[in-house]
Amino acid sequence: MENSQVREAIVELLVRIEQDSGFSHLLIDQEIKSRNIPERDEALLTEVVYGTIQRKLTLDYYLEAFVDKKKKVKPWVRMLLRMSVYQMHFLDRIPDHAIIHEAVGIAKQRGHKGVGSFVNGVLRSMQRKGVPDTNAIENKTERLTVETSHPEWLVKRWLDMYGYDMTRDMCHANLERKPLSIRIQPLKISRQAAMDELHELGFDIRPSAFSEQGIIVDYGNILRTRLFEEGYVTIQDQSSMLVTEMLNVEPGMSVLDACSAPGGKVTHTAEKMQNKGSIHAYDLHAKKAKQISQRAAELDLTIIDAKPGDARKLQEKHETESFDRILIDAPCSGFGVIRSKPDIKYNKTADDINRLAKIQSEILKNAAPLLKKGGLLIYSTCTIDKVENDDVVKAFLIENPEFVTDTAFFEQLPSMTQYSPGLSEIGLQLFPQTFSTDGFFLTRMKRI
Incomplete structure (x- = not known):
């Protein structure tokens, strides 16, 4: 052409x-x-x-x-x-x-x-x-807006939340190319065997510290390998892998993934369960639920039952205290994945954030009763906005005293993330500039 x-x-x-x-x-x-x-x-x-x-x-x-x-x-x-x-x-x-x-x-x-x-x-x-020359722009906020091509309202919002240095670093990181990361299917291949095969093909790779299944690909086209085509590996960001690691599942458990599409976390969960037990995976749209089933089939995982369903109405489908683990990877503004989807920063508004925070709170409130006592619930988003993250979790904990943030959450993190600037008593906020991952929030709560 x-x-x-x-x-x-x-x-x-x-x-x-x-x-x-x-x-x-x-x-x-x-x-x-x-x-x-x-x-x-x-x-x-x-x-x-x-x-x-x-x-x-x-x-x-x-x-x-x-x-x-x-x-x-x-x-x-x-x-x-x-x-x-x-x-x-x-x-x-x-x-x-x-x-x-x-x-x-x-x-x-x-x-x-x-x-x-x-x-x-x-x-x-x-x-x-x-x-x-952008240095001719005297106003620091306006200069950062122009230099990094982020809307001014968004830059100001982040400045209020995180200060100038953090916001500047985040805006610049959003212009950089993020390294691709993949996850092995451990029931089919070990990480070392997959890395050996990729090395032989001339790939530049390294192990991820976020998950024992993760591999970072610095050079090489994974889509054109046998490993990808035959379901030995799947593409997934490291931050997303960390969600499932935090879920701490075991074979034989009953798990709910309330907002499951596109299916990366739920298939990771099934792998961690050694394909033993049951996982109910829901998405609002039937087409996306079908995609989850297809992804599971590609990875030879059979314990995932993917169906269309509103995460706010799952009590109509399941009894209270039915699940050992619940994952709520909530719909969000997506400001943590601007590097992969740059159009997001121009298409979202402050009203969108407030509307999404309301939905997130409703999902949490309605899904939480389905968790067994002693069970664990993960709440995560792919955004860095405190209204969707800290504020939603704080409000939920006040209204639901039977839930507490799980202190083991901090102890079980990979040692590198102990020093993350986003670590608090509410959860972990990963920024795109810290570990070259998506901007991601996650917290783990226990029902006592």
């Missing part, structure tokens, strides 16, 4: 993601399949789409110096400029003249000669003069 066709696909994707508030990772996958984009071009398409979204506010700041504010610029033209500037400023594989030439070609083809001249003028002026 010609580079111009790949770049046309990139423009189309960027417009769809912004206009439809679509999930970038899903739309990228659809576009690659529908256009039959060759493997050699997949990396460029993915990098430019993610990078352009990730740096959107920075790119717009650069463009402001070269585009008259009074000029009406069509969304697709703005996207074409953004992606071209991203490649010119943040990538170094393709020479500027080639990027400009292809951008002008796309502008003429999708628009007309005048659009091509406009695009050419903007990009050549930027090439000649260079981009404006």
Whole structure:
């Protein structure tokens, strides 16, 4: 496929993601399949789409110096400029003249000669003069917003919660590529055997400190290995693995996973139970419940019963005190996974956070009675917002004195996380910059 066709696909994707508030990772996958984009071009398409979204506010700041504010610029033209500037400023594989030439070609083809001249003028002026320096922005908050391309309301919110240094580090970490991590299926292969096989294939890997099943992949495409294709390993972030480690399950237990999709934690739980016992896994949507069953089948796990169900109404399906363990990986704002899904930071609002916190509280309140006395409940989210994490847990503990945070929670953490800046009596807040994981909150409570 010609580079111009790949770049046309990139423009189309960027417009769809912004206009439809679509999930970038899903739309990228659809576009690659529908256009039959060759493997050699997949990396460029993915990098430019993610990078352009990730740096959107920075790119717009650069463009402001070269585009008259009074000029009406069509969304697709703005996207074409953004992606071209991203490649010119943040990538170094393709020479500027080639990027400009292809951008002008796309502008003429999708628009007309005048659009091509406009695009050419903007990009050549930027090439000649260079981009404006963000250090010229005097206000620290505004400068951090522009430099790291995070909406100002979100930066201010994090500043109030965590202070400037933590917020700055978090915003910068959200621009970095996170190392991929995988989890072995221990009933099929040992971690050492999997690592030996990957080493032989030329992979750059290391063991995870978060889980004895975890492997960090610094280099190598795991999707094209026998281990992945035959269900010996599955992709999962280390922070997500830690959730199941904290659940402390044993073979033969009865477990409830109240918000189970896409299924990484529940399959990990089944593996820790040696595929013995029972797990009831629920998701609000039947399609996602089916995906959980498919993932379990791929890993040869048979104890997971995945069904559609509202986590707030599970008392209609199960008796009180039915489960030894309950996992509530609650629906959340997702601000801990901005590195993987950069569009999240532009699509969520403070109202969304408050609405989600209400749902989270309702799930906790309604699922908790299903736990046996002496049982353990894990509450987790993939966000770093205190309203969804600390505040939800504190309110629940006040209203439910029969639940206490489990002190063994702290003792059983991997030793490295003992020094995490997010460790408190309420739980553990992992930040993206601390261990190069997702931003993740988790706590363990015991019913006494």
